[in-house]
Amino acid sequence: MTNLDVPYLVLAGGLFAVGAFGLLYRRNPLVMLMCVELMLNAVNLTFVTFGRMMNDLNGQVIVFFVLVVAAAEVVVGLAIIVAVIRRRPGASADDLKVLRG
Amino acid sequence: MSVQLVVFFICALIALFGAGGVVWSRSPVHSALSLVATLFAIAVLFLNQNAQFLAAVQVIVYTGAIVILILFVIMLLGVDKLENLADEPLGIGFRVAGGVVAVALLAVLLAVFFFGGRTIVTGKPAQATFGGTSTYQPISQQAVSNPQAGVIDTADVPNINLLGKQIFTQYILAFEVTAALLTIAVVGAVVMAHRSKQVQPIPDEPESLDSGADLAAIDAAGEEVREA
Amino acid sequence: MVAALVAQAGAATSTIPSLSGAPAASAVTTAVPGTDPNAINTIATPPIDWSAIMPMVVLFAGAVLLITVTSLMRRKPKGFYAAWTIITVLIAMATAVPLWARVQGWTDIAGQTAFLGLEYQPPFFGPFSAVAGAVGVDGFTIFATFVICISVALGALAADSYLRREGLEGPEFYVLMLISAAGGVLLASSNDLIALFLGLETMSIAVYVMAAMHLKRVQSQEAGMKYFVLGAFSSAFLLYGIAMLYGATGTTNLIGMKNVLSATIPLNNALLMLGFGFVLVGLGFKVSAVPFHSWSPDVYDGAPTPAVVYMASGVKVAAFAGMVRVFVVAFGQYAADWQPIVYALAVLSLAGGAVLGAVQTNVKRMLAYSSISHAGFLLMAVEASNGVGTSALLFYLAVYVFMVAGAFGVAALVGRQGDGRHSLDDYRGLGRTNPLLSASLVVFLLAQAGVPFTSGFLAKFYAIGAAVSAGSTYLAVVAVISSVIAAFIYLRIIVAMYMSEGGDGGAELRPTPEDHIRVPATAGFGIALCVLVTIGFGLFPDTLTRLSEQATPALVEEVTPPGSGQATAGGPTGPIAVDPTGGGSPGGATGAPAGGPGG
Amino acid sequence: MIATLLAQVANAAETAGPEFPILPALVFVPLFGAVAILLVPATRPDMHRLLAIVSSAMSGVISLYVLKVFEVPDPGYQFVSEVTWIGSLDIRFSLGIDGISLFLVVLTGIIFPLAIFAAKPEHSEKGYYFWLTLLMAGCMGVFLALDLLLFFLFFEITLVPLYMLIGKWGHGRRVYAATKFFIFTMLGSMFMLVSIVALAYIAKAGPGGTVSFDFRKVVEADLSTGTGRWLFLGFAVAFAVKTPMWPVHTWLPDAHTEAPTAGSIDLAGILLKLGTFGFLRYGLFLFPEASIWAAPAFLALGTIGIVYGGIVAAMQKNLKRLVAYSSVSHMGFAIIGLFALNVEGIEGAILQMVNHGIITGGLFILLGYLYSRRHTYEMSELRGIQRSAPVFAGIFMLVMLASVGLPGLNGFVGEFLALLGTFLANHLWAIIAATGGILSSLYLLWAYQRAFHGIPDEKNARFADLKLNERLVMVPLLFLIVLLGVYPKPLLERIEPSVRATIAGP
Incomplete structure (x- = not known):
């Protein structure tokens, strides 16, 4: 098999960077949530790739747990976002002016 | 190809x-x-x-x-x-920061993965001693060096069986903890779904509250200390 | 897990791993590699030492039972949830006591400890790993467990009257807090990065909801959202870091990693360095170290104050404990590589927290910045990366929990109905209207400032000692200068409470009766407890000091019962303590990474 | 009733013999007083005052008893009592007294009860007396501590009471003054904390091999020259701020001006001595090499302080501020005496500390009386008080002359010895410093002339003379001013052995 280790890792890194950028760039909480998913998927790809490189199954097992975490995160995150948007229709992260860093 | x-x-x-x-x-x-x-x-x-x-x-x-x-x-x-993505309500700084972070991140990752190239050292102990040209070892040696690891390419055994074995042996605690994680997700969603009856209005900006001379005095003292 | 707990009561003696007995194996039907794939076989699940994870199990079981019981009861007595929570926490702490005795080798006590009516005879003494090497039980872990439990109890005390006042009464807050604490305990005791990640997520997700729970306050939900988004962001970084470390070492188990790294020298440890960096970013967010702190003032300000009591204490304790486990213990030999990052984080947190905090006008935000500054002190203890550092860290965390819980406990009361009155103006004249409450706050503030004869001074003293013992004297100097700047934060609050009224000579105005804040019994008890502990440990610190010194972290391979068909590369196995300074003998002597059945 | 109580305490102490932990009693009696004040409800201000006076006076009587039974030629620490406090770091609650600290302890024991007796707060009596008694316990602890960390704890804890006293019971820009005081002194002492910790960990490498904070053990550590100098500087910053030395003195005039009377008395009388005392015990003794290295700089700074304090004092319009700047000037004599690094200079410095405590304490008590009558310290408001209140003016004149350094009064002895010592070490600085003495006569007499001479206007004509209890307060101070001026031998013979021991090193 052609050595695909580095391309896989680079692809994952690229996805991670795009996700991180999107999270800082976008103000829509739902899109920010999607960016988090993007980052987690990049990590998953990294895990699977490392697992294959080392011929170690644990890389895949970890991805399994990350999926569970992602699901739980999405549920809670959406619940919070729904609560916020219901209170302030059309809210984006821009509108969160009550609190300022 | x-x-x-x-x-x-x-x-x-x-x-x-x-x-x-x-x-x-x-x-x-x-x-x-x-x-x-x-x-x-x-x-x-x-x-x-x-x-x-x-x-x-x-x-x-x-x-x-x-x-x-x-x-x-x-x-x-x-x-x-x-x-409107051109809108910059938080000032240009935040997005610039996002761009800088992302580019820096990508640069570091590429430096490690790409230019590090074939010398990416993945964690097989023997690898460091067997010279760095290969990024990983043949399967047979792997299996010996890490008996705990499940091996992906074991002949004929379905991937899912192997995964199941690992989950119920090495990662059994993690598996049990996912139960707690999902419980939290349920409870959290239920909590946030409550509709509260009376809603407190958003207060005005809670700024510029202390105009007292004493606090100004503290700040003045602080200034002096910083200058001193 | 609950069912397992119940089942354990019947079978406890057999599930405890013993050197002589066969492992208790439950049967899961699936195929085992190397045999006919179609044949139905059993997987030998690893023996689970329930006693090792009992505090975690108790916390989780308490939470689940609380939901169940409250849904079945028609009328709940006042304070029922808080009482339940505190009892749960006390039981969890009680289950940790025999573990402590076992770890410390107190043979006379541990040998006779009867827990739940069962004779408990540990197979050996000293630190150990359990559950397929996923959790490590050592003095450090148990100490951190205690501290996390205490912070939950203090949070419950603050929450009881608060939730009633705000019309949020219900079991959810306590359930979330208990499960979060269970996650925190797992984070503090994990020997496996995946367990660490799951523990961290369990802890954090619950806290996101707690922050957003005050449905009548917009700030609360926005705080929850901000916390959630940045928390998820940091988790992704942490996870990426874990992926790097996995790639660099071939395992997620800390013992395995340490073994790999002590047996070999990577040709190119860029991957490892990247892993350190990303994991530090992830944990840095959780402990709100500068520059990853931007969420914490907003979240502390917006979140319900009792949630902040837990957030500022329990979550930080767990995150720091996790940091120590990963960096000081597992990667101690790479200290020279990660120390500069921690050094920089410590300097930035110390300076940033103090300087930014001194210009705030909202007391909760001030306290948030002050806790960032404290994080700098704690990072300083981590940076020392030696035994002095870990015991300083534990001492600091133990007393910090009381200081910060007390301060936010007072803030929860001063916030009054709606939890919105937190500006300095709202503290004006508190010394006259509520002398005891304000005197308590003065104690917490002075302790946080590091005034002698309070526990806070000794905490800072030990942290400085750790830095000096590791040769980071300049860091210690930065720390003390920043603590002087941080003193502004505390002085401003004290001035508002005591000195801002009247004219010459400071004569005060008469307070009106409605300015008086009624202090509910539970919250008052919690605050009084914090005052007593803060002053008590300031005057008589010897016990706590000794405990924190005995609570050394260790990475120990899981003992595999002989004769159970486990293939171990090494000879006779036994607990092998790993020098926390990382300079000691490599744990790789026994060959295989963390135990666990290979099949 | 109070008198019999005091007599009983003295008796009890005497009959109990050497086992009686007499030095801890010095610290704990005012501490218990403070706790007792806290327990009495706020509606009983008379009880608070009584408790404060009794507990501080008891501590004072014990200190006088210590003076009586102090073994004269012994240079070492006497009445040492030790209890292990933090076992693993060998931090001990150990108190001891020697010739150097003896008179400072006695001074604390005298000044505090007088200060409490002399002035009443305008409001919130409970807190006021609580903080004052706590301050006394802290000051006693500083002079008695034999353990580095314990010393630091006491040194630092004195900040809080004084901060509260100035901030809550002070005048004018009290919060500004209190905060400035707190931050300045805390900044200084934090450097000392790092030095203490570093010293303990470095000393670990020396004999014994365990971390110890007992400075009698630590002093045996083998420090490299560079390390010793850095550590010395860490200590020196803290003491320089506290003393206060030029140029870190700026907190002092503010703190003095805005502080309530008792706060000023204690600040000038006792707290400034913590710095010079620290220099002697923890600077010169622990770091002899670094002290010699730094001595020229400190001589220069001390001299600058003397002259600068004098000049600025001469320009003041506010009496309290004037006395505050005169303190800067007078403490400069203590500094140059110490860094003359010879027996004469150091003895002079110690005498100067004690005398300055008595004199400035007296001056601030008198200024407190003035303020209670006229509610101002501005000299432009005062005129001709000599006519309306001759006794007050007479006492003021006497104390002021002592401050000027008139031979025969106590101010002279310390200044003279300190200058003599400095002269032996360095002619130039001694000569410049001597001009400071001339300056002090200039500004003090000028101030007296402006405020007390002339024909009183309407307000000053109604200036009531001192009442009996106010005169009684001044009696012990006047007695000491004259006694120590003509017969300083009892002090010198107790101080000298310890000074020689300090100079000789371990």
Whole structure:
């Protein structure tokens, strides 16, 4: 098999960077949530790739747990976002002016 | 050029375009659909790397549940309006910071993965002693050096069986903890779904509260100390 | 897990791993590699030492039972949830006591400890790993467990009257807090990065909801959202870091990693360095170290104050404990590589927290910045990367929990109905209207400022000692200068409470009766407890000092019962303590990474 | 009743013999007083005052008893009592007294009860007396501590009471003054904390091999020259701020001006001595090499302080501020005496500390009386008080002359010895410093002339003379001013052995 280790890792890194950028760039909480998913998927790809490189199954097992975490995160995150948007229709992260860093 | 390579590049392109679509779509719905494309591409890449079960789970859980949930929320709340990405309500700094972080991140990662090239050292102890030209060792030696690890390419045993074994042996605690995680998700969703009856109005900006001379005096003292 | 707990009561003696007995194996039907794939076989699940994870199990079981019981009861007596929570926490702490005795080798006590009516005879003494090497039980872990439990109890005391006042009464807050604490305990005791990640997520997700729980306050939900988004962001970084470390070492188990790294020298440890960096970013967010702190003032300000009591104490304790486990213990030999990052984080947190905090006008935000500054002190203890550092860290955390819980406990009361009155103006004249409450706050503030004869001084003193013992004298100097700047934060609050009224000579105005804040019994008890502990440990610190010194972290391979068909590369196995300074003998002597059945 | 109580305490102490922990009693009696004040409800201000006076006076009587039974030629620490406090770091609650600290302890024992007796707060009596008694316990602890960390704890804890006293019971820009005081002194002492910790960990490498904070053990550590100098500087910053030395003195005039009377008395009388005392015990003794290295700089700074304090004092319009700047000037004599690094200079410095405590304490008590009558310290508001209140003016004149350094009064002895010592070490600085003495006569007499001479206007004509209890307060101080001026031998013979021991090193 052609050595695909580095391309896989680079692809994952690229996805991670795009996700991180999107999270800082976008103000829509739902899109920010999607960016988090993007980052987690990049990590998953990294895990699977490392697992294959080392011929170690644990890389895949970890991805399994990350999926569970992602699901739980999405549920809670959406619940919070729904609560916020219901209170302030059309809210984006821009509108969160009550609190300022 | 092997099939795997072709598959990789096609999927990589789809994944990257999808990721770009998530970030640069003005409509959340488009973002979500782009995310689906990326997730599918990653599922195929999982298949490409012998992770058949994960590929299935990826499609079922992510595209089947998570993205649908997100889309559902978008539709439910009617927030599928277009966002003007040129708008800079928080000042240009925040987005510049985002760009800088992302570029720095990418640069570091590329430096490690790409220019580090074939000397990426993955964690097989023997590897360091056997010279650095190969990034990983033949399977037989792997199995000896790390008896705990499940081996991917064991003949004839389905991927899912091996995964199951690992989950119920080495990662049994982690598996049990996911129970707690899901409990939290349920409780959290229930808590946030409560509709409160009386809603407190948003107070005005709680700034410029202390005009007292004493506090000014402290600040003055602080200034002096800093100067001293 | 609950069912398992119940089942354990019947089978406890057999599930405890013993050197002589066969492992208790439950049967899961699936195929085992190397045999006919179609044949139905059993997987030998690893023996689970329930006693090792009992505090975690108790916390989780308490939470689940609380939901169940409250849904079945028609009328709940006042304070029922808080009482339940505190009892749960006390039981969890009680289950940790025999573990402590076992770890410390107190043979006379541990040998006779009867827990739940069962004779408990540990197979050996000293630190150990359990559950397929996923959790490590050592003095450090148990100490951190205690501290996390205490912070939950203090949070419950603050929450009881608060939730009634705000009309949020219900079991959810306590359930979330208990499960979060269970996650925190796992984070503090994990020997496996995946367990660490799951523990961290369990802890954090619950806290996101707690922050957003005050449904009548917009700030609360926005705080929850901000916390959630940045928390998820940091989790992704942490996870990426874990992926790097996995790639660099071939395992997620800390013992395995340490073994790999002590047996070999990587040709190119860029991957490892990247892993350190990303994991530090992830944990840095959780402990709100500058520059990853931007969420914490907003979240502390917006979140319900009792949630902040837990957030500022329990979550930080767990995150710091996790940091120590990963960096000081597992990667101690790479200290020279990660220390500069921690050094920089410490300097930035110390300076940033103090300087930014001194210009705030909202007391909760001030306290948030002050806790960032404290994080700098704690990072300083981590940076020392030696035994002095870990015991200083534990001492600091133990007393910090009381200081910060007390301060936010007072803030929860001063916030009054709606939890919105937190500006300095709202503290004006508190010394006259509520002398005891304000005197308590003065104690907490002075302790945080590091005034002698309070526990806070000794905490800072030990942290400075740790830095000096590791040769980071300049860091110690930065720390003390920043603590002087941070003193502004505390002085401003004290001035508002005591000195801002009247004219010459400071004669005060008469307070009106409605300015008086009624202090509920539970909250008052919690605050009084914090005052007593803060002053008590300031005057008589010897016990706590000794405990924190005995609570050394260790990475120990899981003992595999002989004759159970486990293939171990090494000879006779036994607990092998790993020098926390990382300079000691490599744990790789026994060959295989963390135990666990290979099949 | 109070008298019999005091007599009983003295008796009890005497009959109990050497086992009686007499030095801890010095610290704990005012501490218990403070706790007792806290327990009495706020509606009983008379009880608070009584408790404060009794507990501080008891501590004072015990200190006088210590003076009586102090073994004269012994240079070492006497009445040492030790209890292990933090075992693993060998931090001990150990108190001891020697010739150097003896008179400072006695001074604390005298000044505090007088200060409490002399002035009443305008409001919130409970807190006021609580903080004052706590301050006394802290000051006693500083002079008695034999353990580095314990010393630091006491040194630092004195900040809080004084901060509260100035901030809550002070005048004018009290919060500004209190905060400035707190931050300045805390900044200084934090450097000392790092030095203490570093010293303990470095000393670990020396004999014994365990971390110890007992400075009698630590002093045996083998420090390299560079390390010793850095550590010395860490200590020196703290003491320089506290003393206060030019140029870190700027907190002092503010703190003095805005502080309530008792706060000023204690600040000038006792707290400034913590710095010079620290220099002697923890600077010169622990770091002899670094002290010699730094001595020229400190001589220069001390001299600058003397002259600068004098000049600025001469320009003041506010009496309290004037006395505050005169303190800067007078403490400069203590500094140059110490860094003359010879027996004469150091003895002079110690005498100067004690005398300055008595004199400035007296001056601030008198200024407190003035303020209670006229509610101002501005000299432009005062005129001809000599006519309306001759006794007050007479006492003021006497104390002021002592401050000027008139031979025969106590101010002279310390200044003279300190200058003599400095002269032996360095002619130039001694000569410049001597001009400071001339300056002090200039500004003090000028101030007296402006405020007390002339024909009183309407307000000043109604200036009531001192009442009996106010005169009683001044009696012990006047007695000491004259006694120590003509017969300083009892002090010198107790101080000298310890000074020689300090100079000789371990």
